[in-house]
Amino acid sequence: MKKMTITIALLMAVQVLFAAGTAEQKSAAAPDQLYVAMIMKSYSGDFWKTVELGAKTAGTDLGVRVTVEAPDTETNIEQQIKMVETAVIKGANILAISVLDTKGLVPAIEQAAAKGVKIITFNSMIDSPLPLTHVATDNWAAGVLAGKALGELLGGKGKYAVLGAVEGVKNNRDRSDGAVDYIKKNFPGMQLVTIQYTDNDLNKGLAITSDLITANPDIAGFFSNNETTTISVATVLEEKKLIGKIKHVGFDATNQTVGFLTSKVTNAIVTQVPFNMGYMTVQRAVEATKGESLDKITDTGVALVTLENLNSEKVQKIINPLK
């Protein structure tokens, strides 16, 4: 009896979920409307929420139907494959995807393309010639911008270190390497102490930053290449009362990192424009269906946020699009 009750309860729960799903579909669908199925890497963090907002805004502006979804974790490749298959069944005209794995998603994408769905990638690339364009931040260029900012802050001389998040991810690594490469070429008076990676662990980042300063008391600058590492570096500079003595260029302008900018711990923050990423992806999708030929890469741009330009309308639009 008890088992029966539980089964009935579960069935009811499933039914409620289904009802919620279909209700959403009914309200969104209209016949003959272009349908862009967007599959992101993750739903967590302001970055992805802003990408979603950009895509939805473009959907409204251009009059196409846009759905946005993402797997539960950034390792759940299988779930992402299922999302691709479901999008095809739901009749997507264009599939815009930020793949979790450069190779793992190839068969699913090929099957979708074989059924006539046009493919666009954004944020992370796939190992296949099928995508019509790739919409992304040029992370190397972002690194160059950071390197330039740090070089200018230090007047072209002194020791500096780079704190990166995940060494195995090309997007992340390009930021570090872009910065170091630019500094090497343009500021020969600066010496790189090390590039360290934290596995995106905040606590590890705190320890590494603190130890780097201990081992190199004359260190003059830091570049940290994502939000977590930026919080790590800034927290240590604040704790050790080194504000202003060690210059810091961070990455990803969020509430907390911008807080470090206003308290002058961090001198500049390179930031991506996730809104553009969502918006331009849908824009390119629409162009693709009109048969226009697209550039292989669509750069969504980066911006340098400093205390001086923080309150300008242009920068606010980039860092606070959700407000």
Place this chain on the structure above:
Amino acid sequence: MCIFFSFASQYFLRVDNLLTIAMQTAITAITAYGMTFVIISAAVDLSIGSTIAVTGVVMAMLVKAGMPIWSAIIICIAIGSLIGALNGFLVSKMLLPPFIATLGSQMALRGLSLVITDARPVYVDNSPQFKLLAQTKLFSIIPIPVLYMLVLGLVAAFILRKVVIGRNIFAVGSNEEAARLSGINTVKVRIFAYLFSGCMAAIAGILLASRVNSGQPTIGVGYEANAIAAAVIGGASMRGGHGSISGTILGAFIMGVLMNGLNLMNVSQNWQVFATGLVVIFAVYIDKIRRANSES
């Protein structure tokens, strides 16, 4: 190891660096105290990292909402303890294998911390006192987390050695059946071990949140592995019945010193993880030999 590092880096032995090591070790040590209790009871707690995340974000949310810091701390410690007690209940009453039960709660709690924060960090920008919890320095030199680590270590050691329920954990861990027959309420003992682990994880969560002035829903991934490593390096046996707080704190420091020393020498993070792995294997092997000798 310390001797090696003091030659390898001129900065290693400086007082401020030694204090930094102590501070960097604090989180591992505090969570490892709880893990030691659980390991001695012949079980394991894989939910520590997620408990850190849940209590950290709840702490940040409560403080951000304007709640006095002390009441927020009490609520978070209560949440951590409740999580621990639930783990203990699943293991001792529902008889789920500890690995599975706490793996389940690890995943569920991680999900929960993402759900309640909408997967965004909770930045505490309205309470300058909040970060003082972990950022104060005693006599303007000793970082406060070091003090927490020492005090909690004393409390944990006292419970394990002097309090009946603490001593019963050893009995349950060595031979649960014998413990039950001698009149020990094994369910209560197991629940207590997990409760203590959850409570320690909550304190670690609060400290981490305060240190970075925000609640991070993704923080703490894999911290249970560090806690297990510290406990086993310190001589705790995964078969139960063996372990001590002094050993665990030593184990945590061995890992802390290793990481700090390698950082000072600019050794890449990837090699540091590798080195820690070797230390765990080596330490447990030494312990095994020592134990075999003392038994024969």
